[in-house]
Amino acid sequence: MxxxxxxxxxxxxxxxxxxxxxxxxxxxxxxxxxxxxxxxxxxxxxxxxxxxxxxxxxxxxxxxxxxxxxxxxxxxxxxxxxxxxxxxxxxxxxxxxxxxxxxxxxxxxxxxxxxxxxxxxxxxxxxxxxxxxxGWKTIGHPGVWLSHSPEEMIASEPVTKGGRFQxxxxxKGLNFTRPDGQLPVPPQFDPDAGLNPPDGEADVILIGLGMLNSVVAPLFAEAGLKVVALEAGPYLSRRDYIPDELQQAFYARASLGPKFNSESPRWRRNEDEPTQPATYSLGRMVNGVGGSSYHYGTWLRRFHPHHFRARSRIRENGWDHLLPDHSPVVDWPISYEDLEPYYSRLEWDIGISGVSHLPRIPRSRDLPNPPSLPYRFGEVFREAVERMGLQPYPIPSGVNTVPYRGRPATTYSSWTCGFGTFDDSVWMPAAECVPKALETGNLDLKARCRALRILADDSGRARGVEYFAPDGQVHVQRGKCLILGTYMWENLRLLFLSHDDRHPGGLGNNREQLGKNVMTKNFAHVLAMFPDQVFNRHAGSASQSVILEDFLYEDFDAEENGFLGGATISAEPSSNPLSISRETPPPDISAWGAKYKEFVRNWQHLAMLRVQPETLPHTHNFVDLDPLYRDKSGLGLPVLRITYDMRENEHKLSQWMEDKCEEILLEMGGQNPWPGPRFTGVGSCHDLGGIRMGEDPTASVVDPNLEVHDTPGLFVFSGGVFPSCPGINPSLTMMAMCTRAAENIIHRLTNNDIG
Structure with missing residues (x-):
């Protein structure tokens, strides 16, 4: 004592x-x-x-x-x-x-x-x-190791790294700089460019240089357009990547997102309740060039063709009676066929690793790289579900499995997801796309410059952005075309905060559609103990996950199941000490005390299956500005207020999927499966909607080319424009959609059709 x-x-x-x-x-x-x-x-x-x-x-x-x-x-x-x-x-x-x-x-x-x-x-x-x-020695976790061999990943005995705990x-002697001797950031990048006042009107203003605007920046710059990018964060690089789970992981302190953390939204389940701080499942965002691609899980998957026809599919199958009241499900105004060429181009630009011949997903060419190496937990899962007549496959991933375009093959570390890349095997747009734009000389990248409000002229057309420079000065950058590409919550907040006489409720809100139809994902999961098996989930990376899409296919029967939608079920490696300590214990064990300690010590025998569900839009789920709470940035701007809860359809879907996970775990040899929490947070990294895309200005915020209906010249590149929320990681579809829209903008600018 x-x-x-x-x-x-x-x-x-x-x-x-x-x-x-x-x-x-x-x-x-x-x-x-x-x-x-x-x-x-x-x-x-x-x-x-x-x-x-x-x-x-x-x-x-x-x-x-x-x-x-x-x-x-x-x-x-x-x-x-x-x-x-x-x-x-x-x-x-x-x-x-x-x-x-x-x-x-x-x-x-x-x-x-x-x-x-x-x-x-x-x-x-x-x-x-x-x-x-x-602490690590007590549970037998070897600590921070940045590589694992194929033999370790498939081993049936504990991988201990020879008893070394690292x-x-x-x-501290590890060189966290590029092995090829390149500078940590492109030589064309000026970290003090944000101190310079605006230099005339831009053709394109990129508000936020996160993942999506980073991907399209070289398209605009290589087209000869004058581009100005305002990014609130710094240009992060490999020198900023530290395998520190507590400090950097998105499920812990998430220190790479100080701005995001200072303006975290408030949340309530229903309108008649007080708010509380927003809760998160998969975590918080990164502030910096490239955005949250620094810590994304690297899962880059296509939506299925039927996901773009959500309302038509319900009608054609006679499922209207299953559609909940107050659930405005619609078709997308673009199709899978519209996006397929962009999916294919991105898959090759990125170097996605995976299997190509998947049922129900037509593609014009195969993926460029083979799938990740197998790992023990994934193989036990694969064998079990194949015995059940299901079709598992390794996740398509933005991690190199073989050398590709100057980047080496991965060394398979559980310290890759959430920490950057220590071996340069992970595709990240800050390293691959932004340098190309800077090399043209047409991109003026102003880091550490925070957008305050978007400005429109007397006709209602977007003309510029007011921003806060690193030295505290406020400037106005004028431009012909403005692309709002921060994270979804901040996109919504800026649109609300940019209200003016012609847009009293905020830009995009003249028909009161802004903030409506918000969708997020709650990742239900089911666990089981395998006393006679060791899984070594720490000896691998999230890019090796094995998934099931059988319950996402177009013929997954809503009538038989009694709910609309489907889900991905995944078996994932990548277990680090803090995440292990937070695994849900069985119902008869508290998260503390001697039994909890014994539970954590048995982590090598623990397996978990995760559910990534589809979510319907509901009119009771929406976002507005909080009337009371302000951010902690020093500017004191209102934060968002999220009104959101899981509704009956989503509970039915989760229950069905949890039951299916239990069935799979038992087939794998697990004992006494138990569910984790179903509502895992109002923020999920897969937060969609609120800025709906559609043809009808009375029921949407942006058009099919992502231009705001009531504010010409302003575009929103964000998952917030998605009309629906399939149970599939949205990043690749977001990039394909925005690349398509960027090409349309370039065509219009070169023909003087914007501004």
Whole structure:
């Protein structure tokens, strides 16, 4: 037990209470260390004096309330109670049964403490916990390794790297710069260009140089157009990639997205409820040139042809009675055939790895690279579902499996997804597309410049953008054509904030369609234990995942199932220590205590299947500006307010898919499958809708070429324009759609048809 001591955060009594609390959350037993020996208190104090210092008052309040409850109920301070008494108090705390807790509530305080316990035990030692890598050693995770051999990926015994446990400290000599000696960013990039005032009117203004605008930037520049790009973040490069799960992973602190984190939306399930901070499943966004492609999972898949005919398919099959009230499902105004040439071009420009001959997905040519190497968990899954008559296949991925266009083949690391690329095998537009645009001399890239509002003239046409420069100056960049290409939430916010006399509700909102038909994905999942099998899910990357699309095909019968839509089911590798600690335990095990510790120690025998579902639009799911809350950027602009919940159709779909996952896990040899949470967050990285694309200006925001109906000259390149939300990763379709629209813009500009 840690003794009371001087603390920068706690009084001696609070420190003693906290140390006793964490030792019960992760207790020492069977000769294995607990929270005290692992150094969780050191981690906590580092965190509450740094990253989470705003939580310190709530922590002190919670510790005081816990100690007082112990005195009231047992006559002893919490630290002096027996282990059994402490556990009883913590169970009551989690259940909200201890008196005195108001803010934080008992359950909220317990959840906060559990989260910090997991981070203190399992994050890299650089953060003050996981002393001597004892957390990793306790569960047998070898830590940070940036490559795995084919034999390790398929091994049936634990992959231990010879008993070596590797952390950031062990990698400090690793050269995180390009092995070919190239500069970390293109030599044509001027990091201080944002300090220069605007230099006349641009042909094209790219508002945000995230993934989509990065992909189209060379198209405009190579066409000889004058292009200005305003990007709120820096030009990130390989020197910024650090395999630090706590600090950089999108499911943890997501430090590569400081702007996104400072303007995170508020959320409520229904209109009559108060808001709370938005929750996230797959995570938060990156701010910087190339956007969230820095940490994307590299899954680059095509939508199926029928996904572009959602309403017609319902009508043709007689499924109208299954369509929920207040669900305005529509067809896309463009077809699969319209996008197929762009799918094919992008697949070859990127170098997508995968299998080409897939049922129901017509293509004009094969993928350029072979699929990823197999891994044990994926093979067990594949064999089981094939016995069930299903058709699994390896995910199409933006990771090189063989050398391609100057990039090497992948070294297969679980530290690739969410951290950048340490071996240059991952396609990222900041490294592949933006340099091409800069080389033309036609792209003026102004990094660290934040767009404040889009400006329209008296006729309602978009003419420029007001932006905040790195030195605090506010400038106006004029242009013939403006392309809004930030992330979906920020696209919506800028459109709302750019209201004027001709657009009193925001640009694109004269027919009150802006923010409507928002769709996101909640990734239900099912887990099972395999006592006699070892999966080594840490010895591989997300690009090796094996998926099922059988429940997405056009003949997946809505009438028989009783709901509309389908889903992807996936078996994914890539397990790092912190993510392992957050896996959902079985219903009879809490996320703390001796049984939780045993559960985490058995991570090698744990398997999980994830569901990526289709989501219908619902009129009760929408976005507007929050009337009260402001961002923390220093500008104090309103944040978004998301009103969103899973509706009955989506619950039916998830339940069916969860049952199917359980059936598959049992066929694989798993025992006693159990579901994880179904609602996993209102933000998912697959957030779509709100800026609907359509022919009818009364029912959509942008036209089929992505131009805003009521604001000519303004285009939106975003998944926000999607009319529907298939259970497929949207990135490739977003890029194909925007490349098509960019070509239309180039044609119009060269013919003086814009501006």
């Amino acid at each position: 840690s003794q009371p001591k001087s603390s920068p955060v706690f009084s001696p009594r609070q420190h003693e209470t906290a140390a006793a609390l964490f030792e019960r959350l992760f207790p020492a037993d069977d000769g294995l260390p607990g929270a005290a020996e692992i150094g969780v208190m050191g981690y906590l104090e580092n965190t509450l004096t740094g990253y989470a210092q705003e939580d310190a008052p709530a922590y002190r309040q919670g510790l005081d309330c816990l100690d007082q409850a112990a005195v009231d109920l047992t006559g002893l301070h919490f630290a002096a109670c027996s282990d059994e008494q402490k556990d009883d108090l913590l169970k009551a705390l989690k259940a909200g049964e201890l008196a005195g807790f108001r803010h934080p509530t008992g359950p909220d305080f317990m959840d906060m403490a559990i989260g910090h316990m997991q981070e203190g035990v399992f994050s890299d030692p650089v953060h003050g916990g996981n002393r001597d890598k004892l 952390s950031l400290e062990d990698l």
